[in-house]
Amino acid sequence: MSKLSEALKKKEFAVTSEVGPPKGVNIKACIEDAELIKDRVTAINVTDNQSAVMRISSKAICRHLVEKGMEPVFQLVCRDRNRIALQSDLLGVWSLGIQNVLCLTGDHNSLGDHQGSMPVFDLDSVQLIKAITDLNAGRDMEGNELDGSPDLFHGAVVTPESDPVEPQLIKMKKKIDAGAQFFQTQAVYSPDVFEKFMNEAQKLGVPVMVGIVVLKSAGMAKFMNANVAGVSVPDSIIKQMADTPKEDRAKKSIEISAQIIRQVKSMCQGAHIMPLGWDKHVPAILEQAGL
Numbered sequence: 001m002s003k004l005s006e007a008l009k010k011k012e013f014a015v016t017s018e019v020g021p022p023k024g025v026n027i028k029a030c031i032e033d034a035e036l037i038k039d040r041v042t043a044i045n046v047t048d049n050q051s052a053v054m055r056i057s058s059k060a061i062c063r064h065l066v067e068k069g070m071e072p073v074f075q076l077v078c079r080d081r082n083r084i085a086l087q088s089d090l091l092g093v094w095s096l097g098i099q100n101v102l103c104l105t106g107d108h109n110s111l112g113d114h115q116g117s118m119p120v121f122d123l124d125s126v127q128l129i130k131a132i133t134d135l136n137a138g139r140d141m142e143g144n145e146l147d148g149s150p151d152l153f154h155g156a157v158v159t160p161e162s163d164p165v166e167p168q169l170i171k172m173k174k175k176i177d178a179g180a181q182f183f184q185t186q187a188v189y190s191p192d193v194f195e196k197f198m199n200e201a202q203k204l205g206v207p208v209m210v211g212i213v214v215l216k217s218a219g220m221a222k223f224m225n226a227n228v229a230g231v232s233v234p235d236s237i238i239k240q241m242a243d244t245p246k247e248d249r250a251k252k253s254i255e256i257s258a259q260i261i262r263q264v265k266s267m268c269q270g271a272h273i274m275p276l277g278w279d280k281h282v283p284a285i286l287e288q289a290g291l
Helices: 003-009 028-037 058-067 083-095 125-136 166-178 191-204 218-227 235-243 246-264 279-289
Strands: 014-019 043-046 072-077 100-104 153-158 183-187 208-213 270-274
Touching: 003 014, 014 028, 014 072, 014 279, 028 058, 028 279, 043 058, 058 072, 058 083, 072 083, 083 125, 100 125, 125 153, 125 166, 153 166, 166 191, 183 270, 191 208, 191 246, 208 246, 218 235, 235 246, 246 279, 270 279
Parallel strands: 014 043, 014 270, 043 072, 072 100, 100 153, 153 183, 183 208, 208 270
Antiparallel strands: none
């Protein structure tokens, strides 16, 4: 059983963070980022060609983390592989000692750096979750028996601040029916909106980890509001960032992230921090959040 699975099943407040693999084979900085936070988190997500930008394999970075005594969460998107390759990679990561998987549909290729690439999307995230459930039960998507099966702890994503939120709850239920065992959310900045979401989501009986994207500037917040579906940074937070001198922005961002976690941690089962390169600030965020 993975540490993440054990923590959530015991109803402990779990903490995860994430690292982004580099565009190249120099993994030194990526591993150093993971080592900065390894003693403060339960597990570390490794993104999969995030924003449709080609990077070194998430599977490879996950294995490096395992070798260094860290527990990874293998993020897997449907965009780049058909169902044969997805199932093959899932069996492969289990054989490499990687126990946790986060299932995502993935950003469209048009957002990335290979505009001429062919999007696959053979499966969507719900179908990918069901495929893992089947693999865990000892069969592939066609019902063929496996010679040894994995026991992957697989989760999914949900967007609590989507407006309207009802479609997110419907999709969440579909993911649970397909076998999702935990959720990490898209960025949350409004505790009152998150509370309304959790009032409904908790009825579904699956652990939810609140997503915290660490803001770097007011400009970043405005960009997210304009371009990231389901993310809404309140004007009050944007003003705080705008009014803060550049040299103090990291400190202010830590305060904002920690405050959100303090306000919502009684509502959910964990926090997933997305530092976007500011991994060195994750310990301070957790310290101020009382974790």
